[in-house]
Amino acid sequence: MFGREDLECLDLGYFEIIYMDDRDVTIMSRNTRHMWYIHNPEYPLMGSCIIFHKHKVSHPCHQHGRSNTLRQAVWSIKRHDKWQMGGRK
Template sequence: MFNERDIGMLDRSYFNIVLAADYDVTVQSKNTGHFWYIHNPEHLGTGACVIFHKHRASHPYHLHGRARNLHQAVRNIKKHDVFQMNGRR
C-alpha cells in the first residue's frame, strides 16, 4: 500500500499525476509522454510493486518490470526515459 509520503515524493515537475491511490499510481512522463501504471499488490509481499508501461493513451499497457517500492519504480522510469531520449536503438 502506498502512503501519503510515497505519493508526496512523486516529482510533479517530471510527471503529470493521473491517479494516486492506496494501491495504484498512474503517471505520465513529461519528457517522453509515456504512461506508467504502478500497482502494489500487497499479497506479493510488503513493498512489491509491479510496473506497467504504454507509449500512448490509446495503447494497452504491457508489463515493464517490478520494484521493491515506489521510489525504486520512479528511478526505473527515469532510467527508461533517458534510454528513450538518447536514441533508443
C-alpha cells in the same frame, strides 16, 4: 499500500499525475509522454510494486517490471526515459 512518504517521491515537474490512491498510481512522463501504471498488491510481500507501461494513451499496457518501492519504480521510469530520449540504440 503506498504511504504519504511514498507518494511524495512523485516529482510534479517530471510527471503529470493521472490517478493516485493507496494501491495504484497512474502517471505520465512530461519528457516522453509515456504512461505508467504502478500497482501495489501487497502480495506476495508488502511493498511489491508491478510497473506497467504504454507509449500512448490509446495503446495497451505491457508489464515493464517490478520494484520493491514506489521510489525504485520512479527511478526505473526515469532511467527508461533517459534511454528513450537517447535514441534507442
